[in-house]
Each structure stands twice: as C-alpha cells, then as structure tokens.
Amino acid sequence: MKIIVAIKQVPERDAQVRIDPVGKWIEELDVQFALNESDAYALEEALQLKEKHGGEVIVISAGPERAGQVIREALAKGADRGIHIEADDLGSRDALGVARLLAAAIQPENPDLVLAGLQSEDLGLGQTGVILAELLGFPHSSLILHVDVTAKGLKVKRELEEGWFQSIELPLPAVLAIQSGGNKLRYATLMGIKRAKTKEVRRASAGELGADASPVVILEGISLPQKQRSTQILPGSPKEASAALVEKLRFEARVL
Amino acid sequence: MSGVLVVIEQRDGAIGRISWEAVAAGKFLGTKIGVDVGAAVIGAATESAAAQLSAKALAKVVRIEHALLAQYTSDGYSLALEQFIAQDKPEYVIFPHTYQVRDFVPALATRFGEMLISDVIAIADGPVFARQLLQGRLQGSYRHTGTGPCLVSVQAGAFRADALEAGSAQVSRFTPALDAAQIRTRPEPPFRGSEQTIDLGSAQLIVSVGRGIKDAENLPLVQELAKALGAELAASRPICDNGWLPMERQVGSSGQTVSPRLYLAVGISGAIQHLVGMKGAQCIAAINKDPDAPIFEVADYGIVGDLFEVVPALTEAVKAAKG
Numbered sequence: 001m002k003i004i005v006a007i008k009q010v011p012e013r014d015a016q017v018r019i020d021p022v023g024k025w026i027e028e029l030d031v032q033f034a035l036n037e038s039d040a041y042a043l044e045e046a047l048q049l050k051e052k053h054g055g056e057v058i059v060i061s062a063g064p065e066r067a068g069q070v071i072r073e074a075l076a077k078g079a080d081r082g083i084h085i086e087a088d089d090l091g092s093r094d095a096l097g098v099a100r101l102l103a104a105a106i107q108p109e110n111p112d113l114v115l116a117g118l119q120s121e122d123l124g125l126g127q128t129g130v131i132l133a134e135l136l137g138f139p140h141s142s143l144i145l146h147v148d149v150t151a152k153g154l155k156v157k158r159e160l161e162e163g164w165f166q167s168i169e170l171p172l173p174a175v176l177a178i179q180s181g182g183n184k185l186r187y188a189t190l191m192g193i194k195r196a197k198t199k200e201v202r203r204a205s206a207g208e209l210g211a212d213a214s215p216v217v218i219l220e221g222i223s224l225p226q227k228q229r230s231t232q233i234l235p236g237s238p239k240e241a242s243a244a245l246v247e248k249l250r251f252e253a254r255v256l
Numbered sequence: 257m258s259g260v261l262v263v264i265e266q267r268d269g270a271i272g273r274i275s276w277e278a279v280a281a282g283k284f285l286g287t288k289i290g291v292d293v294g295a296a297v298i299g300a301a302t303e304s305a306a307a308q309l310s311a312k313a314l315a316k317v318v319r320i321e322h323a324l325l326a327q328y329t330s331d332g333y334s335l336a337l338e339q340f341i342a343q344d345k346p347e348y349v350i351f352p353h354t355y356q357v358r359d360f361v362p363a364l365a366t367r368f369g370e371m372l373i374s375d376v377i378a379i380a381d382g383p384v385f386a387r388q389l390l391q392g393r394l395q396g397s398y399r400h401t402g403t404g405p406c407l408v409s410v411q412a413g414a415f416r417a418d419a420l421e422a423g424s425a426q427v428s429r430f431t432p433a434l435d436a437a438q439i440r441t442r443p444e445p446p447f448r449g450s451e452q453t454i455d456l457g458s459a460q461l462i463v464s465v466g467r468g469i470k471d472a473e474n475l476p477l478v479q480e481l482a483k484a485l486g487a488e489l490a491a492s493r494p495i496c497d498n499g500w501l502p503m504e505r506q507v508g509s510s511g512q513t514v515s516p517r518l519y520l521a522v523g524i525s526g527a528i529q530h531l532v533g534m535k536g537a538q539c540i541a542a543i544n545k546d547p548d549a550p551i552f553e554v555a556d557y558g559i560v561g562d563l564f565e566v567v568p569a570l571t572e573a574v575k576a577a578k579g
Contacts, residue, residue: 013467013525014546017393026394095362096371122390124528125374127362130330134366139440140330142359159510161355163449163503169442179510181497216402217371220384225395229540231555233547241559242570245541246577248557253539255461255518256485256577 001055001149001172003046004106006116006128007039007074009067013121023221025091035070038117042178044185045147046115047078053149056080058109062101064088068201075196076188082199087206093213095125100211102128103135105204113154114175118143129177140175141168145182157182257405259315260286260293261346263337265354269304274352276417279312281410282350283420285379291347294318294425296340298333300326306427313423318344324434330360331439336432338367343430346405353409361407368404375528377414387411391527392550412509412532454488454504456512461487461520464507464534465495468523468544468563472500477567478522484574490514492530508533523563526551543567 011017015031035043046057059074061067062085071082085101087093093101106114114136116129133140145165146157153171159179160166188196206213234244249256262282264275279295286293292315297305302319309317320336333356341349341364351357353375365372377395378386385398385408400406456462463482469475482489489505496506507514508530519537524530526542526549534540535554542555543566552558559566 011390013391016548017390019394026390094371096366096369099366123396124387124389124391125372126358127372127374130359130362131366131371134363140363141441143355159355160446161509162512163510164446165449166446167444169444170440181493216369216400216404217373218399218401220397220399222389222394222396225388225392225550225553227553228535229554229556231542231552231558233552233558233560238559238561238565238569239573241561242566242573243576245557245559245570246573249518249539249541250577253518253556255539256574 001049001053001112002058002109003049003055003113003115004058004060004109004111005039005043005046005074005079006102006114006132007043007059007061007070008036008117008120009033009061009063009070010036010120010122019222019224023223024219025222033066033069035073036117036120038119038178038180040117040185041180041182042115042117043074043077043079044183045178047186048183049113049147049149055112058083058111060085060102060105062087062090062098071201072196073188075199075201076192077186078192080199082201084201084203085206085209086203089206089213092215094215094217095123095127096131097211097213097215099128099131099135101206101209103132104209104211106132106136112172114138114173116175116177118177118179129175133175136173136175138173138175139170140177141170142177143179144176145179147176257345257347259291259346260348260350261341261344262293262295262350264295264297264305264309265352265356266297266299266302266305269301271305271308272352273417274354274412276420277412277415278350278352278410279309279314280415280417280420281379283313284415285348285350285383288379288381288383296320298325298336310425310427311422312425313421314425317425317427319427319429320432321429322432322434324436324439327443328356329439329441329443330363331441332434333360334364334367335434335438337364339432340430341368341405349405349407351407351409353411357409361409365407370402370404370407372407372409373398373400374409376408376410388528391525392531392553393548411528413535449503456488456490456505456507456514459488459514460517461485462490462514462516462518463487463520463522464490464492464524465522466492466524466530467494469495472498474564475500477564481522481567481571481574484571484578485520487518487520492524521551521555522567524551525549526554543570
C-alpha cells in the first residue's frame with residue numbers, strides 16, 4: 001500500500017509568542033518549531049499500516065526551508081521518502097490554496113491512502129484532509145482513531161462527540177484525517193536518524209505545481225484574545241498563594 | 257446571492273443547543289448586514305426539527321429530505337447541500353461547529369471554490385469573523401474575499417441561543433437528486449466507547465489535570481488534592497491519550513461537558529477543545545506556570561507557578577481549612 005502523509009511544522013506548544021509589527025502573524029524568529037501533534041499520529045498510523053501490510057510511506061510538507069526538519073524527523077521514524085513543497089508565501093494562501101499545492105504534488109504519486117492530521121496547532125482550521133479528499137476525488141473520513149485494512153478497502157474507527165464512536169467502511173483510494181491518541185507514538189532510533197540521511201527528499205516549488213494561489217478567505221490581523229472573565233492572580237509563595245486561593249474559594253466565590 | 261442560511265444538525269428530531277446557537281449567530285449576522293435569515297435541516301425525516309425551527313423568527317425553513325440522508329455521510333450531505341445552495345444562492349451559510357460539520361463542510365466549500373471559516377467565536381462589522389489561533393493564545397480576524405457563498409461554523413457557547421425570538425416561518429421542502437452509488441462510505445451505528453461509570457457531568461467539585469503533570473508517576477499529587485477537596489478527578493485530552501487516566505475522565509469536546517461549582521485546572525493550558533467542555537463552571541481556578549496560558553482567560557482565580565510546588569501547598573491549605 002502506498003501511503004502519503006501530509007505533515008506540518010508548527011510553533012512549539014509552549015512557545016512564547018509575540019505579534020509581529022504589522023499585526024498579521026507572530027514573530028517567527030522568537031519561536032522553536034515542531035511537528036504538529038495530530039500529524040505525528042497520522043505518521044504513526046501510516047508506519048504501522050506499512051509494517052502490517054507492506055508498501056511505502058511518503059511524507060509531504062508545504063512550508064519554508066525550516067519545514068525540512070519535520071520531513072527529516074519523519075524519515076528518521078521510518079518514512080521512506082519525502083516531498084517538500086517550498087513556499088514562503090503560505091501565509092497569504094488560505095487552507096484551500098495550501099491543499100491545492102498538496103493535491104498537485106500528491107496526484108502524480110497515485111497513492112492508495114492519504115493521511116493528514118486532524119487539525120494544526122497554529123491555525124487550527126482542521127480542514128486540510130477533507131479538502132484534499134475533495135480535490136483528489138477520494139472518499140474520506142475524519143477524526144479517525146484506528147484503521148483496519150479489509151478485502152474491500154478500509155474499516156476505520158471514527159470519534160464522535162461525548163464518548164461515542166462509529167465504524168465506517170470506505171473503499172480505496174481514500175483520505176483519512178487522523179485524531180490524536182489512537183496509537184502510541186514512536187521515537188526515532190539512532191539507526192533511523194542515520195538512515196534518514198540517505199533517503200530522498202524531493203523539492204517542488206509552489207510555482208511549478210501551478211496551483212491557484214488567490215485566497216477566498218484572508219486573515220486580516222491577529223490580536224491577543226479578550227478575557228472572558230477577570231482573573232484574580234494570587235501572588236506570593238506557593239504556600240501564601242494557596243492559602244489565599246482557599247480563602248477566596250470559601251468566602252468570596254463560596255464554592256467550598 | 258443574498259441572505260443568510262443556517263444549516264442545523266438534528267438527531268431523531270432533536271436539535272442540540274449548539275445548533276440553536278448557530279441560528280442565533282445567523283440572526284446576529286443577518287441583522288448586522290440587513291438581510292433575511294432562513295434555516296435548513298437535512299435528513300430522511302425532518303418534520304419535527306422543521307416544526308421547532310418554524311416557531312422562531314426566521315424568513316423560511318427548508319426541509320432537505322431524502323431517504324439516502326437517513327444516516328449522515330459526507331457524500332450524501334455534501335451533495336444535498338451543494339444542490340440546495342446552488343438553487344437558493346445564500347450569501348452566507350452558517351453551521352454549528354460539530355464533528356459532523358468538520359467532516360463534510362470543508363468538502364462542500366471546496367465544490368464552490370470556497371473555504372469554511374471554521375470555529376468562529378465572534379462576528380464583528382465587515383463582517384469580520386474572529387477565531388482562535390495557536391490553541392487560544394491569539395485571536396485572528398478573517399474576512400471572506402471569494403465570489404461564492406461564505407461558509408462559517410460557530411463554536412459552542414459563542415452565541416446565546418436563549419434570546420431567539422418566536423415567530424412563524426414558512427416551511428418548504430427540497431428534494432435533492434441522490435443516487436446510492438454516489439455515497440462511497442458505509443457508516444455503522446454509533447457505539448459508546450466504554451462503560452461510563454463516572455458521571456463528571458453532575459460532579460460539584462472537579463480537579464482537572466493536564467500536560468503540565470509531565471508523567472503518570474506524578475498523578476498522586478493531584479489525586480491527593482482531589483481527595484482533600486472531596487472532588488472528582490478529571491483530565492484534558494493528552495492525559496487520556498497517553499493512557500494515564502481512563503477516557504471517561506476526559507473533559508472537552510471529545511470527552512464530557514461539565515458544569516461544577518468549582519473547576520480547578522492544574523497544568524492545563526486551556527486549548528479550545530478543553531474550554532468548551534468546562535467553561536460553564538460556576539467558578540474556575542487555574543494553576544499554571546505560564547501567565548499567558550489561555551486558561552487564565554476564563555479563570556476567576558489563578559496561581560502562576562510550578563504545580564509541583566503549588567499543588568502540595570494547596571492540598572495542605574485545603575486540609576487546614578477543613579480542620
């Protein structure tokens with residue numbers, strides 16, 4: 001089975017972010033980047049499917065040069081090769097525009113299965129997998145925790161709200177948007193890191209893929225969120241702050 | 257193109273709160289830009305949901321009905337709604353931000369060369385749609401520039417459903433042209449993940465733990481605090497993903513929704529998926545080492561500090577107060 005996993009490099013979860021002077025995005029020089037969490041689960045699912053059923057795992061990522069790092073990380077964990085869509089103008093493309101780039105690079109590979117993480121930790125639009133399915137003309141399902149290969153295609157376990165689940169059968173080729181938590185993530189081994197250096201990473205420029213870049217939705221600006229409640233921060237040592245909190249909970253909020 | 261269309265979600269005739277909130281968001285937008293607001297419901301039997309909608313002040317209610325829409329499938333819902341939108345030509349289409357909407361509306365939008373503005377928390381003049389970025393650390397303002405319909409999904413709790421005016425809307429029917437062969441996925445009936453033995457929904461006091469706890473070995477720290485308070489222990493998603501606590505203790509969009517008297521969040525940054533499950537708490541207190549963590553946007557009380565120092569001190573303070 002030929003599996004393509006779409007991955008994204010995002011600011012690290014604990015990164016302290018500052019808004020850039022034009023108020024359009026964050027100061028990227030300030031932050032460290034990492035592989036998006038649900039994409040790590042998508043990669044893990046792909047690697048496990050390959051171990052069970054054979055085939056090839058290809059990772060694809062669109063981003064500036066630094067995004068090459070998450071591709072190398074995926075290769076070190078066991079992916080066979082990578083495709084890096086180099087583009088510095090991703091910020092001006094909307095989710096549809098980025099998915100068009102990915103789809104243009106994926107199409108000639110004729111994959112059996114395309115996996116994407118459910119949602120990015122930076123923009124959080126949660127749409128790339130589903131848009132890709134539509135652009136590629138493949139059936140899809142999202143919020144997937146488990147994948148079984150069957151005679152007719154796939155049987156997947158989909159998460160629903162409030163602790164409910166559902167099984168869905170779909171034919172191949174297909175696209176799945178993978179939810180976090182379905183598998184235990186592996187670490188790259190030393191051997192894996194060594195091997196990754198010899199694996200192929202093909203570079204494709206946004207220009208040569210020829211995907212339409214005009215956005216239909218634009219991010220006009222970013223700002224700090226408005227507080228929904230006014231938080232009393234209790235100062236002092238852990239002991240003082242704790243005593244103050246108990247006092248507040250008992251006599252001000254009256255919840256204890 | 258004109259008007260706002262709200263597409264609600266129904267299950268066996270019941271309309272969930274988040275769908276009513278989407279109707280409220282549609283009404284808010286319609287009033288802002290001065291256009292009519294209608295609502296649509298999709299399914300194989302939509303009479304009951306349509307009747308409930310028609311009792312509200314809406315310009316129209318449409319039943320998008322077909323036997324092949326009895327069960328939700330992305331293909332069926334996308335095809336049906338694509339046909340209706342092509343005929344009705346609304347300028348804006350508003351959805352509740354549910355798992356179902358997340359599964360099919362991005363595909364529907366793509367068919368129109370459009371993109372869903374997902375998980376919207378506010379609508380300002382323009383209209384400009386606000387949504388959260390970087391797990392709630394920042395907020396972004398989005399504007400639609402496409403020439404087709406603008407599709408928007410609204411987050412749970414962002415609009416007030418209880419302020420909807422009564423009315424009597426005309427109900428009409430739309431029968432999409434669907435063929436069973438067009439529906440490529442085969443869904444099975446939903447099932448419960450595990451026996452629910454813990455009802456966090458009715459708990460009065462909850463101590464909830466997140467990534468900040470770092471390791472399963474450190475859990476006794478918060479367990480002792482919960483015990484001292486007489487509180488139920490809950491967790492954010494990553495803790496349950498790691499198997500450190502059972503899934504049934506998970507609070508958030510994929511777990512339980514809680515509304516206790518006190519919700520004490522320990523080492524939880526406050527990603528939106530978590531906040532939707534607990535922001536209905538009467539009082540929220542948070543312990544986090546990051547003063548910019550989004551949890552402090554919803555907390556009434558906060559302690560900025562290392563939870564490994566604060567939690568034992570708090571446990572002692574609770575014990576001392578209880579004498």
